[in-house]
Amino acid sequence: MCGLILLALFIATEGGTVIRPLGVRVSLTSESRVLVWAAALLLLRHVIILRDPLPRRVAHGLRHAARTAGTLADDRSLSRPLDRRDDPPLSRTRRAWxxxxxxxxxxxxxxxxTYPQARFLTETVVPEMGDPLLSTWRLAWFAHQLPxxxxxxxxxxxFHPERYTLAYSDAMLVPSLTVAxxxxxxxxxxxAYNLLFLSGFALSGAxxxxLVRSLTHQSGAALLAGFVFA
Incomplete structure (x- = not known):
């Protein structure tokens, strides 16, 4: 189904294509017809043929295997009671704070x-003008063209009149969608670029x-891990 959607996008951008499976010429010129095929497959898969999706079947198989194997030594060590060095459990409000x-x-x-990046948040990109300017342009183009x-x-x-020139480098689709x-x-x-750049470090560390605090129940180790990772 995803392949049909990609095929429809290709037809919409290129105006159609011709394929020859087993030597038979097949002309594809209508993206709407391909989308109808995709919708029919979607209906067949999720309405007529009711079956759990693959990720759910995999998860069910893993849970069944875990129950069959029983409790492992590592599981017992992770589920141990808190000792004196562990931080006490926090309420939901205190966890949020x-x-x-x-x-x-x-x-x-x-x-x-990253100083002086935050100092020039609204003025420029530092410390160098190469990749940051390219990334800023990619973010701006995505926000301009998508709607x-x-x-x-x-x-x-x-690079006019070349096509697909956004793919000449990393398209940054997910970051662009975030700040669009x-x-x-x-x-x-x-x-927008500076906020995206700086927030990546802060969010990664947090x-x-x-994660580490939930595993170790120790804020000191969690702070150190966050600092090293970020």
Missing amino acids: LGLGVLALFAVLTAVM RDPFRLFDANI PLVWLGVHPIV AMFL
Whole structure:
């Protein structure tokens, strides 16, 4: 089904294609017809033929294997009771405040470690003008083109008349989608890039802190892990 959707996008951008399976000429010129095929397969898969999706079947198999194997030594060590060195359990409210505090801490550390990036947040990209400017342009192009003509998203405004020029480098689709709402609200692309760049460090450190603390119940080890990871 995903292949049919990709085929429809290809037909929409190229105007059609011709394939010859087993020597038989097949002309594909209508993306809507291919999308109808995809919808029919979707209906067949999820309405007529009811079957658990593959990830759920894999998870069920793993749970069954784990129950069959029984409790392992490592499982027992992880499920041990807290000792004196462990942090006490926190309520949901205190966990939320802890998460916000850790995020603020890593935001400050990010500003210090990347100085003077935060100082010029709304003015320029530092410390060098190569890849940061390219990344800023990619973010801006994504936000510009997506609401106007998403089928020609990769036909960027460089190297005319070449097509698919956004793919000449990393397209940054997920990061661009993350900050596109900011650009649509009027935030300058340079500011959007700087926020994306700096938040990556802060969020990575905070996420690692939460992960390690949930495994070890020790905030000191979690802070160290977050600092090293970020």
